[in-house]
Amino acid sequence: MPEHIYFPTHIGLLTREHRERIGPALWEFLWCISKTTKEITENNEKLGLVYGGKPVSYMEVANELGGSKSTVKRNFERLEEHNYIILKRTPYGQIVKVKNSKKFYRNNGNRAENSTGTKN
Numbered sequence: 001m002p003e004h005i006y007f008p009t010h011i012g013l014l015t016r017e018h019r020e021r022i023g024p025a026l027w028e029f030l031w032c033i034s035k036t037t038k039e040i041t042e043n044n045e046k047l048g049l050v051y052g053g054k055p056v057s058y059m060e061v062a063n064e065l066g067g068s069k070s071t072v073k074r075n076f077e078r079l080e081e082h083n084y085i086i087l088k089r090t091p092y093g094q095i096v097k098v099k100n101s102k103k104f105y106r107n108n109g110n111r112a113e114n115s116t117g118t119k120n
Helices: 016-035 058-065 069-081
Strands: 036-042 045-050 085-090 093-099
Touching: 016 036, 016 045, 016 058, 016 069, 016 093, 036 093, 058 069, 058 093, 069 085
Parallel strands: none
Antiparallel strands: 036 045, 045 093, 085 093
């Protein structure tokens, strides 16, 4: 994985409530945000598709983050239980949708800022 690619996270995530709900699954949640490549709207909710909707295996995530497949699975289930992600099981892994995705958020209809802080 390239070392210097930035992705947005919102300060609202840094609250006691989220810390208690996400707990040790923070790394998997950040991984999901970083791998979101497309956003869709379903039932009036913005969802980010990890790898554009391609199934992802727990082992793939474990290999990237370090750790075990069972830990990654448990953390993904925690994220789903607390409504951070939606998982859809397939024969080749999980399709992961990030709820309330804001990776490609645009402020007040203005152009989004890129990683250097300048407008696109």
